[in-house]
Each structure stands twice: as C-alpha cells, then as structure tokens.
C-alpha cells in the first residue's frame with residue numbers, strides 16, 4: 001500500500017513520502033503528515049532480537065512506502081555506520097531508577113544526528129525518484145544542535161547546498177565553534193542578531209515566498225528543509241523508541257506487551273511527537289511526558305487548554321529547548337482536530353496573528369496521554385549534581401531537565417513502570433554548565449580545561465566531535481540582522 005502525506009493546512013495538498021521529504025514544508029505553510037499512522041508489522045517480542053538497522057528498516061518501510069527496499073536499506077546502512085562511536089548506535093543506560101536512552105553517539109554528539117545522518121540520503125534518493133534536476137538548497141534555522149548536525153550530514157553531498165542561521169548569542173560556545181568551523185564548499189553559516197524564533201520565523205518566510213521560489217527555480221535551485229518539520233527527520237526518530245523497547249525486552253526489564261513511559265526534553269516537539277507516532281504504531285508506550293525548561297509554553301499548554309507564546313523569551317542552560325513556537329505541535333493539533341486541515345489552519349492563523357490559541361474540550365480530552373513538567377536553571381543544575389553524586393553518571397543540561405521532571409513530578413505515580421528518558425546530548429557539548437553544576441570551583445576554567453576535567457571525573461572518553469574543534473580555524477564569521485536573511489541567501493547562491 002502506498003502511504004500518502006497531506007498538508008496540515010490544506011487537505012487537497014497530497015504528496016508521496018519522497019515528495020514530502022524533498023519539499024520539507026508544504027507550500028501552504030503546513031506540515032506534511034501521513035494520512036494514516038501505520039502499525040508495526042512484527043510482534044513486539046521480535047523487537048528484542050533486532051539490531052538498530054533492522055529496527056530502522058522495520059519502522060521506516062511503513063512510513064516511506066515509495067522507497068524501494070534496496071533504497072531504504074542503503075540509506076540506513078550509510079547513515080548509521082562508524083560515524084557513531086558505538087555499534088549499538090543508541091545505548092540504554094540505567095541510572096537512579098530510570099533508563100537513559102543515549103541518542104548522542106553520532107557525529108555531532110546530539111540527538112539531531114539520529115535523523116540528520118540519514119536525511120541527506122533520503123533526500124538525494126527522493127530527488128532522483130522525482131526527477132528533480134535543480135540543486136537542493138537546505139535552509140535551516142537552529143537553536144544550536146540542528147545546525148551542526150545538518151552541516152555534518154550535508155557537507156559536500158553532491159547536488160546540495162546548506163545554509164544555516166543561528167541566534168548569535170543564543171547557543172553554547174561549543175555549539176558555535178562546531179558550526180563556524182564547518183568545512184565543505186557547499187556550506188554557509190550565518191549568525192542572526194535575534195533569538196531562535198526570529199531565525200525560524202525568517203526561514204519559514206523565505207520558504208513561503210513564491211516570488212523567491214520562482215527566482216531560485218530560474219537559477220537552478222530549490223529550497224528544502226532539514227528542520228524537524230521535515231517528515232524525513234520525524235520518521236527516523238520513531239525508530240529509537242521502538243529500539244529502546246526491544247533493548248528493555250532483551251534485558252528482561254520488560255515482558256512483551258508491558259508498558260513503558262517516556263520523558264522527552266522538548267523544544268520544537270519533534271522528538272516527543274516521534275514517540276507519539278511510535279505509540280500509534282502499537283508500541284506499548286503509556287505516558288508521554290513533555291519536559292520543558294523555563295520557556296514552558298508546552299507545560300502550560302498541557303495543563304490548561306491555551307497555547308500562548310506571548311511571554312518573555314528566556315535564555316537558559318538548555319539552549320536547544322529555548323523555543324516559544326514549537327513547530328511540530330501543529331502535527332498533534334491537526335490530529336486532535338480529527339485530521340481537519342481547516343480547523344488546524346484557523347488555529348495556526350490565530351497563533352501567527354495573536355500569539356495564542358485555545359483548543360476545544362474534545363481536543364484536550366484526546367491529549368490525555370501527554371503530560372508536562374518543567375525545570376528552572378537552578379533545578380536543572382541541581383539535578384546534574386544530584387545524579388552525578390549518587391551514581392557517577394553525568395547528564396547534559398537538556399537531559400537533566402527531563403530527569404528532574406521525571407523524578408519530581410512522575411516517579412512516584414509511575415512506580416514500577418520502566419521509564420525511558422530521552423538523553424539528547426552528550427555532557428561534553430555543554431561542558432561549562434554541566435561542570436559548574438557539579439562544582440562551583442570549575443567556573444574559573446576555560447572551555448577546553450573543563451572538557452578535560454569532565455573526562456577525568458566521568459571516565460567517559462572525549463568524543464571525536466570535541467577533539468576536532470580544539471584547534472579548528474573559524475571559516476564562517478558573518479553576522480546579520482534578520483531583515484538581511486533573503487539577501488544573504490541570494491548572495492551565497494550567486495543570484496542577483
């Protein structure tokens with residue numbers, strides 16, 4: 001059966017999976033969603049015996065039905081290879097009563113690698129299948145981790161170029177260094193004077209600009225997106241929840257059919273939406289806990305029925321979650337509105353005009369599997385210190401938000417139900433915040449001293465991604481106002 005995708009804002013806009021991957025965002029500003037959520041076609045028992053590659057194929061073939069078996073297996077094989085520093089790809093570590101699903105063993109040591117190592121393969125395959133002859137220009141807004149992971153994925157991939165916009169003062173020192181040292185002739189990295197929402201809104205505007213699209217087409221280019229609005233990112237993220245279930249079956253922590261809960265440190269709502277899709281595939285997931293930092297729009301949303309972005313944007317120690325407009329929530333809203341594009345489009349219009357919307361009681365009732373919690377900067381730091389002192393395991397700041405939310409709000413309620421915490425970044429990526437949380441004495445050290453110290457206290461090897469940037473030269477130093485985004489894109493592409 002061929003699974004088709006539809007825009008969340010216009011039911012008439014129907015495309016195949018590979019077309020959805022190629023386009024990223026729909027022309028009407030909506031997000032592509034599958035017309036039905038497919039079911040796992042293996043019994044859950046079978047998951048215990050599957051490798052990451054096998055699990056990936058089992059899940060992805062159900063969503064990307066117009067890719068051949070050979071194409072999909074090729075994409076999976078190329079993506080999840082020695083770029084990952086462990087053959088398990090995603091190890092599960094038990095600490096202090098929870099299971100940390102380590103999604104950060106890829107090239108840039110953040111969970112974005114899980115999807116962005118495969119997206120370039122899915123996309124170039126899609127281009128071939130759809131006879132797209134224009135060069136693909138990946139346009140990305142990043143709160144820090146997507147940018148580097150996308151750059152690493154697309155650097156020097158033939159037929160593609162990549163432009164990354166990041167908030168100049170809104171990413172960690174390591175994140176910025178990782179991006180501005182990126183090699184590859186087809187790469188471009190630009191700092192924006194503004195926050196992540198400014199960058200994301202700017203990128204969305206470029207995507208929906210029809211005049212610009214015509215100009216690009218004339219010059220032999222077309223835009224696509226590596227942000228989590230692309231279905232080609234969402235689908236690979238479903239895989240690791242299914243894989244986690246298999247690992248817990250294998251280690252005897254779960255029996256087939258037992259429930260597991262998940263806690264996800266959330267920003268753009270992509271990661272937790274993938275868990276929701278996994279649940280809809282028939283994976284026995286109970287609760288989906290959305291953990292926020294002080295930008296707790298989603299916490300407030302799940303507690304009330306109002307999504308309200310009208311508030312101060314707070315820079316926290318978990319920058320990849322500093323987001324007030326969680327793009328992927330739209331896919332949930334659409335579903336909860338009964339796959340009604342019109343209803344969804346009206347809510348999204350309200351959001352862009354007034355900064356908020358209210359869902360109906362009926363929609364609210366259908367979201368009962370979700371719950372939220374949040375952690376302040378102080379609570380996040382205390383959680384890193386608490387878990388380290390108790391177990392020796394070192395959490396990054398994002399994972400610590402989720403860990404705090406689990407232990408503070410839900411551990412008692414969940415009792416014996418195994419809980420998987422999506423562990424979204426290596427502590428090395430946020431070494432300063434992590435080390436200062438563990439001991440104030442570290443505040444005087446420079447970034448690389450901290451990294452060596454983290455290595456000493458955790459016993460975890462310094463990842464290649466960190467070693468690489470120690471002495472790497474800065475190759476990108478452009479900083480612009482958000483009004484200049486279009487001009488910068490044209491300049492990089494040589495369009496006048």
Ligand SMILES: *Cc1c(COP(=O)(O)O)cnc(C)c1O
Nearest residue numbers: 145267268269270271320424425
């Ligand atoms: C992107 C990111 C998140 C947020 O994930 P979403 O899918 O945007 O909700 C959390 N933690 C880290 C480290 C990230 O890079």
